[in-house]
Amino acid sequence: MREFTAISLFAGAGGLDMGFERAGFKTIWANDFESDACKTHENWSTAKVVCGDVAKIDAEDIPDADIILGGFPCQGFSLSGPRKIDDSRNVLYKHYVRIVKAKKPQMFVGENVKGLLTMGGGSIIEAIIEDFSNCGYNVYCKLLNARDYGVPEDRERVIIVGFRKDLGIKGFEYPVPRNYKVTMREALKNLPEPTPEEVCNAPYSSRFMSRNRKRGWDDVSYTIPAMAKQVTLWPGSPDMVKIDKDLWKFGSEGETRRLSWREAAAIQTFPADLEFYGDIVSKYKQIGNAVPVKLAEIVATHLYGVLSNTLHNGKERKTD
CATH class of the missing domain: 3.40.50.150 (Vaccinia Virus protein VP39)
Known part of the structure; x- marks a missing residue:
């Protein structure tokens, strides 16, 4: 070859x-x-x-x-x-x-x-x-x-x-x-529970809340963005609820969080053991731009x- x-x-x-x-x-x-x-x-x-x-x-x-x-x-x-x-x-x-x-x-x-x-x-x-x-x-x-x-x-x-x-x-x-379709369940099944340092915890903006940001385990993810605070929700989060045009709210049952940077990397099909350099904002950016x-x-x-x-x-x- x-x-x-x-x-x-x-x-x-x-x-x-x-x-x-x-x-x-x-x-x-x-x-x-x-x-x-x-x-x-x-x-x-x-x-x-x-x-x-x-x-x-x-x-x-x-x-x-x-x-x-x-x-x-x-x-x-x-x-x-x-x-x-x-x-x-x-x-x-x-x-x-x-x-x-x-x-x-x-x-x-x-x-x-x-x-x-x-x-x-x-x-x-x-x-x-x-x-x-x-x-x-x-x-x-x-x-x-x-x-x-x-x-x-x-x-x-x-x-x-x-x-x-x-x-x-x-x-x-x-x-x-x-x-065939690879789901988030398959992509994320071997990842450990993320640490708090691996998940963006910035406030959710009005832009974020303007549409549904969650898909379930047996679906594919929305596009992984480069901006950390716009990263979509972990599939185990409760469903978002539409309350008006361009306005949604989080469900009340269970934990709501964004995908961790490691989960985002797995969805982008990077190897699980690949280490990304920089702070959490930089890591999400590198993954989302790839x-x-x-x-x-x-x-x-x-x-x-x-x-x-x-x-x-x-x-x-x-x-x-």
Whole structure:
């Protein structure tokens, strides 16, 4: 089995990278701006992790690799908050484009939120695809829900895949959804009762109380957010009760609490023994910003087969 090399931009704690490593890709270099996330990544991987602003990184200082990975920051594209076309975070993907253009990997993978598809009436995703296409890539994008790929979570994300045009890969098909669902009962069954220090105990905001935040044991979780105080409820909590439009209250029977950061990590399919660095707010942030490891692994396994078959058939050619 050939091991393809990868470099990772906006790597965070490494959910995307970990999934790709499980499928036969080796991350040799990674970058993120958040120091806690970099420490978490260094703790589990053998990659050289460079902590700092991607805008200040020269492409010549990045090693060559078969693939570039990157879940570029998505806050400006999110449906959960104000969407601003001129949000400064929305142009960070251009540094991804810059590095792809300079390094010319055989393929790249980008990840972002559902809102990317409709922002600016679709003009933003069209511009992103055009930018990568102009770098010499056949580009594809599709909205996938992690719950369809063995992740105990409703999490819709746009997966962007690009193949260098000289490889001749056209008509790419994404992995098909699995015919099984992993529930929170299965995902959390082996976790011990969390300590108070592992659960965010911040006051519940009016935004939190504006809708139902609880699903049961035999369902998948709501999307794990990056903001600790918005993390949804542990499935053993009593059901929330609707009392008015956009206004709910907690049930009175039993303990009401948020998911602990370890439970959130398990739902995001990180290994149970993975240690996240930083305070509790930072841990929730790293987990909520990550690509679910299992989703990444399934996408990566599919891409490994596509790339291996292409190279085996002798279609790899050097670029100018």
